Amino acid sequence: MGGVRLVLFGAPGVGKGTLAEMIKSEYKVPHISTGDMFRELVKERTEAGRIVSEYMNEGKLVPDDIVIGVLRDNMKDDEKGFILDGFPRTRKQAEALQSMLDGKRISLDAVINFEAPAEVLAERLSGRRQCRDCRAIYHIKNMPPKKSGICDICGGELYQRDDDRREVVVVRLKVYEEETAELIDYYRRKDLLKSVDASNDPETTFKEVKTALIGSLRVAGNSNSDG
Numbered sequence: 001m002g003g004v005r006l007v008l009f010g011a012p013g014v015g016k017g018t019l020a021e022m023i024k025s026e027y028k029v030p031h032i033s034t035g036d037m038f039r040e041l042v043k044e045r046t047e048a049g050r051i052v053s054e055y056m057n058e059g060k061l062v063p064d065d066i067v068i069g070v071l072r073d074n075m076k077d078d079e080k081g082f083i084l085d086g087f088p089r090t091r092k093q094a095e096a097l098q099s100m101l102d103g104k105r106i107s108l109d110a111v112i113n114f115e116a117p118a119e120v121l122a123e124r125l126s127g128r129r130q131c132r133d134c135r136a137i138y139h140i141k142n143m144p145p146k147k148s149g150i151c152d153i154c155g156g157e158l159y160q161r162d163d164d165r166r167e168v169v170v171v172r173l174k175v176y177e178e179e180t181a182e183l184i185d186y187y188r189r190k191d192l193l194k195s196v197d198a199s200n201d202p203e204t205t206f207k208e209v210k211t212a213l214i215g216s217l218r219v220a221g222n223s224n225s226d227g
């Protein structure tokens with residue numbers, strides 16, 4: 001039996017990346033962020049990276065075929081468990097994920113839908129800083145590093161993502177409503193959806209995640225899927 005298999009869902013700025021790291025420490029499974037994968041790809045300065053960066057910088061979704069290809073390459077060990085952060089974002093991606101899992105005869109344990117009011121999202125996005133090296137996430141007010149501009153973990157430089165600029169944030173929130181939010185119903189119909197209030201600090205939200213997952217996780221002697 002592998003570890004937990006979760007999808008983290010919610011609007012940009014809701015805190016999926018921060019919570020994913022906390023869940024990763026607790027359940028010891030990889031954190032798979034398509035956004036982080038694309039940011040790495042962009043750094044490589046290849047043609048693929050250039051194409052992806054054009055979508056990202058405008059706050060638009062990278063085309064499904066590219067996203068699904070990249071994800072497939074990064075989920076070779078998915079039987080061991082995973083936390084998906086930022087994927088799926090469209091119906092086509094959700095269906096591709098389903099068929100990948102079906103092919104391996106495994107299933108998701110839960111889809112956690114993080115919820116927070118629009119003003120909280122805007123405030124979090126505008127203050128967010130990320131480490132260029134280890135990708136740890138900070139917030140200038142709510143989760144500041146010990147030394148301004150420097151990552152506590154690896155000493156790397158903290159920067160503001162290009163797509164966290166106000167004009168791009170507006171597009172990203174609109175894209176979320178238009179293209180991604182419909183997946184909430186998709187997963188509710190599959191009886192996988194767990195909604196969690198993410199408007200408080202990360203520790204409080206994490207406690208809610210653990211409560212929401214009670215009964216959803218496959219534990220020894222209580223396998224609800226593939227065992």
Ligand code: AMP
Nearest residue numbers: 034035055056060061062067086087089
């Ligand atoms: P994130 O770090 O999850 O906010 O993603 C940053 C950007 O990467 C998004 O605004 C998209 O341009 C792109 N991206 C990440 N994941 C996906 C996805 N599943 N589908 C399409 N585009 C994505």
